[in-house]
Amino acid sequence: MKKPLILVTNDDSIVAPGIRFLISVMKEIGEVIVVAPDSPQSAMGHAITINNTLHIDKVNLDNEIEHEYSCSGTPVDCVKMAVHEILKRKPDLCVSGVNHGSNSSINVIYSGTMSAAVEAGIEGIPAIGFSHLDYGWSTDFEPIRDYVKEITMAVLQNGLPDGVVLNVNFPKTDEKSIQGIKICRQAKATWVEKFDKRTNPQGKEYFWLTGEFVNQDKGEDTDEWALKNSYVSVVPVQFDLTAHHAIQKLNSWDL
Template structure:
């Protein structure tokens, strides 16, 4: 009988290789394939799709997740995916999993998220990819409550082909397992951060600034958004892509071609 090779599952994140979220994700994913972990050697939250071009990149073998291959990388989450796909692995992974992030990456947060940028990079590389986030910023967050759903989403994504260039943005509300209402496939809510910079002084009397602000959902009553799903006890799944073209306005802007 011909031996069937188990899928290669690349696991990364933006909270760093020591974060509890990636430990949990790698453990769950190990039920479905051969685990390769390439993750930042320190927290890289809010890095978006940044890549390292003006300094060196370093990788170091580690052994925190009982993975077949495991490296800590000095770069960003996107660097980690690029390094894994183009240098460390001899063949492309069957799926890229990013997370589980400590904190939400719903709505506009997807733009700033290192977690989701790693998943988007995986999709750009032609690999099915998923970014997972739990709406709990605490380092002692209990990821196990959502294990059943995380497992099913990974399993279904390995079984069923994802569209080219599309990844999944999965956000999990902070709930006990019994309180989850299920999964909703939804769109990204129209929301934004109303930001301000707090001015402070360091011990030497010099000014510095700390970014703070408030998250505002502009369509709280819309039933088809990730924000609504999370608020109402559902795990939100948003198909996400890198194409930022406002396609419906292409025709409206044709007048520029007459200038």
């Protein structure tokens, strides 16, 4: 079997420990090309750069990788740039992460890591976003190495259904206590915002966005349940946002 071509990106920037770990796993599996943001792009969602210019620089952070680029844009820009400007052929897989922090539940919608994976999916590339609930940059990723590899190999072997990418989250725990992998649905949860109001040296008010994550979902088939119970959560994510079940109801309005 020819080595698969694997595009690696993230949202924490090209120097983040999470992507360096992910690159190290992907090197065991295929030919790796890296196109990742030159600065942190957390919580950028599916933002793209249309009102500003984009820059790419060839970098050499890993001697074993021929094609490694840092990009001035968002994670989604990185995928677009990789596919349409840098790569000679469509990659066999795109992996994004490992994100420093959770992208489970509603976090998927704010996540630059997942938006990069979704963008690859839109381009017709099988894609996986990996995130670790432990957001510290000193996280030991080794305990999740075999899981990352197993899930990646499964996607390469089986492909993914059309219009679906994977959102994989790892619990805060060591390898011994990970209970296995659960296929889940996205838990219904929200952030309850608390803006931290401060005053700047000129006397003008400003705010920091903070908040508390509240899970309203008691289901045992959710990613939140899986993670709380030390499972790796895998949620299939789609980018057809149509609420198909609501179409009939709206038609009854006789607009």
